[in-house]
Amino acid sequence: MSLVRFQACMARLITDPDFRERVRSGHLEELAGDLTALERARLCRIASDRGLDINRTLHKGFRLGKLRAMLPLTCEALGPGRLTREAAAFWAQHPPTSFYFISEALEFCDFLAARRLRGVYLDEVIAYERAALALEQPGANEPIEHAVRFRHEPAMLLACLAARRRPRAIPRRDCTAIGTRGEDGRAHWRLVDDG
């Protein structure tokens, strides 16, 4: 049992910088319980090991890389500084669970949406990319349709972000994009103007 806990603590030293800092600075309350004295001593030494910084860098790079790959437009709309900050805030609440990051990307979209971040186009981009990801995820069957409300011309907005340009002065267009999953497993969209 203590090996289970030891491995979990070692993993947390990488994923949770606050935990690492507490262990490094001698606040060992969280290491109380079923760990052996040897395991506690090992964790204390690992917490101060410079090699852990490299593991932290690799871990963050791996996780951020997955978000960039799955949500390229949202990441572009956020910009690098805000992406890093929001990802850190998200990760503090959501430990990584799988190599397959679709659920993490969907949760990140929900997290961002709930934050109500400032940005003229941001909510439209997040909603669109979340819907596309949900439609295209392997094994997805339901729901068969996703509707995304836009207040700006979707084609111009999304093309701008896909070209890695900051969108500016995108014309107003109140419309709804209806996404369905095609037989090829890809999302297919049609636009319906509101009103």
Added chain:
Amino acid sequence: MQLLPKIGVGLAFQAPLRSTVEDPGDDFDFVEVVPDIFWTDFGPGLSPRHLDDPEGIALLDRIRRDRPVVAHSIGLSIGSAHRFDIEHVEQMRRWCERFRFPWHSDHLAYHMAEHAGREMNVGITLPLARGQQTLDLLIPRVREVQRRIPAPFLLENNVYYFDVPDAEMDEAEFINALCHESGCGLLLDLHNLYTNARNHGTHPWALLSAIDLALVGEIHVAGGMELDGFYLDAHSGTVPEPVWELLEWTLPRCPAIGGVVFEIFGSWVEAVGVERIRGDLRRLKRLWSRHQLGAGAKLDRTFEQASIR
């Protein structure tokens, strides 16, 4: 260790290498794939747990028409103390039957842990405490893998940027004991070994001299890069000369080896260039011919023919 066919020099598949893999010429003899990238894993206990990617399967079928495919998985986390992932082993069994891998491998490490009732995936391979307790955990698991999957099973020596202190055993003792007692082979990653030696101030030759090289079923080579005072196993370039020296020394001393594989991450392929990658593969083939075929062994064409039926 179970007998491996000698299939030569392999290239580790990455998406930007697709055209190279589909048009190999004479530069390499087989392809190594990470099977986990060709399926989606919905998580333990879910049904179905794994969903195969039809496009990936079609690609593997195309590759197999020309040459063998070897599986190098990243998903087992065999050193995780909280659970042994039998469902992953079963998925590998299905794939080994489907693709007739001459052998399959995974990493001597863990990346899954349990915290607050949830599984956590660190996404990088973490070192195991080298001692009897860990051997007692690993040996029955390796035997279970071998009981379920007839193809030979190898475990790869890990790269680590910190080590678990106060180990009961050194790395060679640990690897030798694990392989001898469980029956698995060693996937000897020379770039991991070189990286560890550089970062921890140890001597790669000392470790190589102490490992029982009769256990080696496969060798990995790769390139790396510096970051913040560490040398990284980044798979970011061609093979550095010190790793070639390690390979020159090691290859003739591995009587049971089935192949040598060059690894590079897809994001580095464009920067390094396919021609330089092919250059390293050709150099590997010259070494293979000199040290493995020259000793009377022959490239296992019998296996190749069998595997592509």
